[in-house]
Amino acid sequence: MRRTTAFPFLVLPDSLVRTGGWMIGERGSPLAPVADILEGWDYQCDLELNVEIEVDFQGAADALEIPSEELRLEAVLKVGTGSGTMPRRIEILDRVVLNSGRAEAKLEATLDSSNLSGRLLIECGIVLGKPAGNAGGISPRWQASRLWSERRDVLIEDGGASRFPIESVSFKRSFPGAPFVAAPWYIDWQPGMWRLDFGGSVRLYVNSDFPGVGERVVEGDPLTLQAILADVMRQMISLAVTSADCDEMLEDLGEGSVGHQVRNWMDLAFPGQSASSIASLAEHRPGRFSAAILSAAEVSMDP
Template sequence: MSRLATPFLTLSNEFVNFSGWMIGPPSEPLFPAADILENWDYEQDIQVNIHVDLDFTGAAAQLGIAPKNLKLGVILLAGTGAGSLPRRVDRLGAAFIDSDNHSVTLEEIIPGRTLSGQIFLCVRIVLDSPIDSGGTLSPKQRGARLWETHHHILIEDGGDSRFPIELASFSESFQARPEQYAPWLVDWNPIQLAADFSGNVRLYVNSDIEAICERFIEGDSLTLQAMVADVMTQIIEAALEVDCAAELDQYEEGSIGHQARVWMEISFRGLNIEAIRQMRSYSPGKFKALILAAADFGEDE
């Protein structure tokens, strides 16, 4: 329960029966949410279930509003991102409680591709109606926050520096297009450096090329090194196009821009961005070789 510093009456815990957080893969039995979400990958969506039951008569009395007039909204929110504050917060669902319906159940899905670092779950009870009614200290505005509870869940390994890799038939995905013969393809948008790295960078390996497919499945170190280096090179080169070095420093942890900065520090130790740009322009072979060398860190990447 968070502290609500509001100039109006709010709900105390004694009138709100919250069942707790139930999570798990969609279409499978859900389990109570722990502090760490283990054995998860970015292809896996997360289903969230909550149940709220209200002592409606007691709640109405505490708010100073007649029960027959009172209508409350229950809102389920989910956020994600590294750090103490979520980078993004989405409204997953909402339902209403009134004198005829004292409880609600909300069950929603969080797309796995949107998650990074941790999951922030929140349930809020807000005023829906009446407006400008009740006593002097009664809430009077629609959406006034009356009660809230939240839970932070750390994603295993924090989701940092990781990206989804999957096998795909390029002859089906890129039929009659030149890229169908490429051994792999990095799918991402270089103009969205502020986006979550984990949900917006994906490496597809061409399952039509048997030799590459076998090396990838077997975890051949040189093959994986080349793949990771390609991802690093593309993202670093896009980051070098940013006009101001200070702008690159402002990208939040877990974003594509932040990961570019981390990879530059690993690949070009001791060099500032301008020196890296100069190397890229005048010594492109060395520029790419240093990235390729830095990519030799296997599964930790």
């Protein structure tokens, strides 16, 4: 990186510091290299993070004009979270002293995801661990002088709006006495609220009492997801097309709204057909109507 800012003391050039690792993932699972987006994160998915850092220690001593036997550096791992230009909250999660006998370190942290939000700003930095007695005139002279750093910004949540909200609950506990208490899933939505944000008004409840369904949804089993998606589509399309003013009703609805989504699904399942002809199909050939929706709901295994 070409620096644009001058510090009042000598710092470390990039060539003397090597970082590796930058691995992140769910705790207890294989970590993967840090990327721009961490897929599949939510508040329940605690994270593990590590970065390896290695300093050419003699080179650092020369660059900072501090005798290598007196030089104490500290490698610091900081993680910030919360949206904004700067993260809302930054904490030091690991720090390791580096000296002539130990010029490399693996910085590690476990992150409690319930306290994370939106993004992670991961910074690996080197600061002066201890002022040296025999330092040069422009050597760093304060403890924690910033000497070098590298950052990665990771999006951990796409805002929820483009996602299909899912929750796993026990139907016996959450909906006691409801006639659907033994159903594998239940889609909660309010008819007629076509203007509502899809992510805010449609919610899929997966029955944790129902053996196997939760697992299949978590694993992304294509057939299960297809059946669920088709269920949502069928419910919404059926209701929409039976309204006399369906076409007008679904006009002028912004992206992300339920109505916009339903309109798209209608185009996907019944390309080129009017609402009334779809309604007619639903009435006279309900089997074909359903199958067309099931077919449109095919869940691709590809990301």
